[in-house]
Amino acid sequence: MQTSTPVRLSVSEAGKIFGISARTIRRAIANNEITYIVVHGRYKLNFESLLKWSQSSTTVRNKRDKAGIGQFVEKWRIKNTLYSPNPDIIEKKPDKKE
Numbered sequence: 824m825q826t827s828t829p830v831r832l833s834v835s836e837a838g839k840i841f842g843i844s845a846r847t848i849r850r851a852i853a854n855n856e857i858t859y860i861v862v863h864g865r866y867k868l869n870f871e872s873l874l875k876w877s878q879s880s881t882t883v884r885n886k887r888d889k890a891g892i893g894q895f896v897e898k899w900r901i902k903n904t905l906y907s908p909n910p911d912i913i914e915k916k917p918d919k920k921e
Contacts, residue, residue, distance in 0.1 A: 830870035831860070837868050841877055842891025851876055 834852075838845045848868070851857045856879075858872040877883045887893045 831867040832870055832873065834866050834868065837873055840892050841873065841883065842886045842889065842893075843883060847883070 832840065834845045834848050837848050841848075848857070852859060852866060852868075856876050858869040859866045860869075861867070877887050888896075
């Protein structure tokens with residue numbers, strides 16, 4: 824069994840990625856809304872908890888989508904059908920009827 828290593832970000836890295844201020848993140852840390860560890864006197868934030876927290880607040884979600892990483896999502900969409908998943912190839916699971 825392989826364990827995955829959690830992704831951890833500093834307060835400033837998280838602010839840049841999510842398009843919000845470090846002060847907002849520190850406020851969430853003080854309210855125990857984000858899980859973190861302290862390494863050499865600096866916060867290292869768990870990316871998964873940051874993502875869940877960003878989805879729970881409308882204001883943070885909007886800032887993430889407009890000024891943070893969300894602004895690039897449209898550019899990530901696959902436009903070349905040669906490399907996009909072919910629906911005919913994908914196996915469909917049979918419906919279980921009991």
